[in-house]
Amino acid sequence: MYCLFFNTKMIIRSFSIYLDVCRIWGEQGQAALEKASVCLLNCGPTGSEALKNLVLGGVGSITVVDGSKVQVGDLGNNFMVDELSVGQSKAKCVCSFLQVLNDAVKAKFVEEYPDALIETNPSFFSQFTLIIGTQLVEDLMVKLDRICREANVMLICARSYGLTGFVRISVKEHTVIESKPDHFLDDLRLNSPWPELKSFAETIDLNTTDPVVHKHTPYVIILVKTTEEWVKNHNGSLPSSREEKREFKDLIKARMIAADEDNYKEAMEASFKVCAPRGISSNLKQIISDSCAEVDSNSSDFWVMVAALQEFISNEGGGEAPLEGSIPDMTSSTELYVSLQKIYQTKAEADFNVIHQRTRDILKKIGRDPDSIPKATMKSFCKNARKLRVCRYRSMEDEFNSPSQSELQKYLTDEDYSSCDSTAAGFYILLRAVDRFAANYNSFPGQYDGGMDEDISRLKTMAISLLNDVGCNGTGLTEDLINEICRYGAAELHTVAAFIGGIASQEVIKLITRQFVPMSGTFIFDGINHKSQLLSL
Amino acid sequence: MVSIEPSRSRDLDKLLLRPGNIVAPTFEAGAQLREDIKEYVRILVVGAGGLGCELLKDLALSGFRNLEVIDMDRIEVTNLNRQFLFRHEDVGNPKADVAAKRVMERVSGVDIIPHFCRIEDKPLDFYNDFNIIVLGLDSIEARSYINSVACGFLEYDADDNPRQETIKPMVDGGTEGFKGHARVIVPGVTPCFECTIWLFPPQVKFPLCTLAETPRTAAHCIEYAHLIKWNEVHSGKAFDPDNPDHMQWVYSEAVKRAELFGIPGVTYSLTQGVVKNIIPAIASTNAIISAACALETLKMVSGCSKTLSNYLTYNGVEGLHTKVTEFVKDKDCLVCGPGVLLELDTSITLKKFIDLLEDHPKLLIAKASITYRGKNLYMQAPPVLEEMTRSNLDITLFELMDKIPEDTIHATGLAGKGETKQSSLRKLRVVFKGLDGVTDVDMAGGA
Numbered sequence A: 001m002y003c004l005f006f007n008t009k010m011i012i013r014s015f016s017i018y019l020d021v022c023r024i025w026g027e028q029g030q031a032a033l034e035k036a037s038v039c040l041l042n043c044g045p046t047g048s049e050a051l052k053n054l055v056l057g058g059v060g061s062i063t064v065v066d067g068s069k070v071q072v073g074d075l076g077n078n079f080m081v082d083e084l085s086v087g088q089s090k091a092k093c094v095c096s097f098l099q100v101l102n103d104a105v106k107a108k109f110v111e112e113y114p115d116a117l118i119e120t121n122p123s124f125f126s127q128f129t130l131i132i133g134t135q136l137v138e139d140l141m142v143k144l145d146r147i148c149r150e151a152n153v154m155l156i157c158a159r160s161y162g163l164t165g166f167v168r169i170s171v172k173e174h175t176v177i178e179s180k181p182d183h184f185l186d187d188l189r190l191n192s193p194w195p196e197l198k199s200f201a202e203t204i205d206l207n208t209t210d211p212v213v214h215k216h217t218p219y220v221i222i223l224v225k226t227t228e229e230w231v232k233n234h235n236g237s238l239p240s241s242r243e244e245k246r247e248f249k250d251l252i253k254a255r256m257i258a259a260d261e262d263n264y265k266e267a268m269e270a271s272f273k274v275c276a277p278r279g280i281s282s283n284l285k286q287i288i289s290d291s292c293a294e295v296d297s298n299s300s301d302f303w304v305m306v307a308a309l310q311e312f313i314s315n316e317g318g319g320e321a322p323l324e325g326s327i328p329d330m331t332s333s334t335e336l337y338v339s340l341q342k343i344y345q346t347k348a349e350a351d352f353n354v355i356h357q358r359t360r361d362i363l364k365k366i367g368r369d370p371d372s373i374p375k376a377t378m379k380s381f382c383k384n385a386r387k388l389r390v391c392r393y394r395s396m397e398d399e400f401n402s403p404s405q406s407e408l409q410k411y412l413t414d415e416d417y418s419s420c421d422s423t424a425a426g427f428y429i430l431l432r433a434v435d436r437f438a439a440n441y442n443s444f445p446g447q448y449d450g451g452m453d454e455d456i457s458r459l460k461t462m463a464i465s466l467l468n469d470v471g472c473n474g475t476g477l478t479e480d481l482i483n484e485i486c487r488y489g490a491a492e493l494h495t496v497a498a499f500i501g502g503i504a505s506q507e508v509i510k511l512i513t514r515q516f517v518p519m520s521g522t523f524i525f526d527g528i529n530h531k532s533q534l535l536s537l
Numbered sequence B: 001m002v003s004i005e006p007s008r009s010r011d012l013d014k015l016l017l018r019p020g021n022i023v024a025p026t027f028e029a030g031a032q033l034r035e036d037i038k039e040y041v042r043i044l045v046v047g048a049g050g051l052g053c054e055l056l057k058d059l060a061l062s063g064f065r066n067l068e069v070i071d072m073d074r075i076e077v078t079n080l081n082r083q084f085l086f087r088h089e090d091v092g093n094p095k096a097d098v099a100a101k102r103v104m105e106r107v108s109g110v111d112i113i114p115h116f117c118r119i120e121d122k123p124l125d126f127y128n129d130f131n132i133i134v135l136g137l138d139s140i141e142a143r144s145y146i147n148s149v150a151c152g153f154l155e156y157d158a159d160d161n162p163r164q165e166t167i168k169p170m171v172d173g174g175t176e177g178f179k180g181h182a183r184v185i186v187p188g189v190t191p192c193f194e195c196t197i198w199l200f201p202p203q204v205k206f207p208l209c210t211l212a213e214t215p216r217t218a219a220h221c222i223e224y225a226h227l228i229k230w231n232e233v234h235s236g237k238a239f240d241p242d243n244p245d246h247m248q249w250v251y252s253e254a255v256k257r258a259e260l261f262g263i264p265g266v267t268y269s270l271t272q273g274v275v276k277n278i279i280p281a282i283a284s285t286n287a288i289i290s291a292a293c294a295l296e297t298l299k300m301v302s303g304c305s306k307t308l309s310n311y312l313t314y315n316g317v318e319g320l321h322t323k324v325t326e327f328v329k330d331k332d333c334l335v336c337g338p339g340v341l342l343e344l345d346t347s348i349t350l351k352k353f354i355d356l357l358e359d360h361p362k363l364l365i366a367k368a369s370i371t372y373r374g375k376n377l378y379m380q381a382p383p384v385l386e387e388m389t390r391s392n393l394d395i396t397l398f399e400l401m402d403k404i405p406e407d408t409i410h411a412t413g414l415a416g417k418g419e420t421k422q423s424s425l426r427k428l429r430v431v432f433k434g435l436d437g438v439t440d441v442d443m444a445g446g447a
């Protein structure tokens, strides 16, 4: 009735995906970026491109470390050097280009080779928030990783090598409150409404004869009431079989009194939400039972809050996490929608107050100031309690010395990739083999023209001995792929570097803003057919 | 160690000058290939925004020398955080001009011709001049238009196989936040943009009655101010999203409305985001996707490796996921298929023919302009061309097509129904009735 005046063909675009740029990581994320100090080791195209993206994003300060001078060959793959740079310090040239992009960034350069710093001046690295190590050989990565773990500095290594390459994060532990997953079930509690939601639902009559009221009843109410009725008639159980779920939908449909009732259509579409399992997810169970949740004075704020969350779940929460407190947009009268919003907000507020108090108590117990965790952080923690993430990374030394043999063998012989010319696991082995090659022969296989056949057979020997060392057999490692690696001759192609560097910078943003979920394992780029993979070794 | 003359293409040479086993069958490694790429390959980059800037840089550093770029926008302050070729002093200048200039400054030897105009403003011939068209766009409509133009060049032989020399490949990239895609389109061989249009679902829409009667979110209030209130108060005056006074007005009206209904969250930046349909983009995702597109362009041109088959998705929201999907062509696609068959009388005039296209249920092209073998038969615009071609309207199409009994012609215009009308190019297979040698015409697609 309301809509008669407005012709239905007058429709417009929804706002939901059109958000401002900074809405991606918000003001807090931006502030974290502006506070961060990032150090780049080696400023070839891979590193320069990674840093460029961070400078555009507004990272606070950068330090470029590279001891080399710009050569003519660099002009062909690095946008940040030009004709005038030839013969000059590469670090200096790259640094001044980046400074021009964003004058708010504090840009510095150190004309020194990273290996020299790693070997002789490890304390240099402790001043940074995060190190991006590019084009480093295995031995240097291992040493750098040890230094960074010791100093609690985040490390990300990236390498471009012909049409392949990798990105690897190394951080002892990275905890995320705002993981912002794309698809996550709303926290509506349709099958276990708390008393206030229940009594609010009771004030609404689904059998109203007023068509305007009927078509503006929000679907949350429709589902709460229909679920209650269903449970009453089914000995307390929710619809579970496909048949029952269809019956449940029919029950909603039967309540419609006109064909244009969008709220009922939404209720049917959302009916799967009533089957949401009660209690917490296995991911959250794992987090609250982590040994770090037994806190002491050294525990981070995150784990202190997890300890409070654990107490909440087993006490006030009755097995549930605190309520998120927001509801999705849905067809409704403004009045009902706003009232419903308030009911969810009030409950979330109440849950927050409990966790707040419990956190203060815990802080007191472990000898810390009970107000030392900002209220806003705790609010965000409660709102995102169901989405908490903990990422841990093996040290590079551990991985390189004893990669998970069963995993590696599985990747090497993966059925999905058996028809391909290239496999990520094959590249993984070969990228490690080229470093052994370089350690032995002082150059990478195929780096210089001539002697290709010899390099191929030497690399093959290296790769096979590496496979033996880690207890795998060579299936999945083809002659063609070994040839291919030698053909690349350690070339750093601009497009591959921009891809690898782009991924590295994206992961850096996630690590620094502590938002979204950084990648796990080692990302192996496959530029031949793009069957890139994350290997968990 | 062998000392060699320093080469600018030191790294690229390894890929182009050395033979390999995992390459395209057409790959001929050698210095000649590198020189041919420099000399003869012409690439058009569509869009000089976040993706376009990266693409120009990536292509210039992949051995290509002859690049052109087309973009109708001018640089805005908000572009500076992800479009690395632009500086503060460039604000207000055409993106295409500045992007071309900056890349030429840094990469010597590369030649980039900028085109500061709408993609629809260029004659079709313009697009036929390139070996590959690379798309760095944020709009479905623009993608769809370029796709229809590139597919428009495609001709089929008597057995309905695409003619190799008429294939105009495209490489297309798109991003949104931490997600993106890169794809290779070889018209007639792999699915075109239109074949897989379902990959781009229509935006979630809500009826105006929500805005007018039951607003629930901040965006509802903003759109009320923008779409309803503006017209009520400024009847006849068009809303200009680039005018700060207009934006401020919409913002303050939205705030009033939000207060009236007790809705939180209206901010100036949200107002801009909603009204201008800003798709959130970040530098790193643009860099990743552009790099993938440029790499595929190099591989397709040189054959130095396998080509992506045919759609790569990237998602960095939760961890990192990349996936390649091999989509299949829609054999009945109106855009990349052999074209809609029209059986006509030899007596039909060009004017009658244009009317017929408007009523044809599959075509629905209003105010079509018609070209035949690169010749303008009738152009709706610009006025000078309209005047020049107007006299053709009363001549029969048969005569205008040099009395060839069966051939392909192109129509451009606004296609579709109601709100969804958009600039399109359609390929039409015209067959004249009642002529010797033409029998058994398939009527399925006829008028």
Ligand SMILES: [Zn+2]
Pocket (backbone or CB within 6 Å): B191, B192, B193, B194, B195, B196, B330, B333, B334, B335, B336, B337
């Ligand atoms: Zn198609």
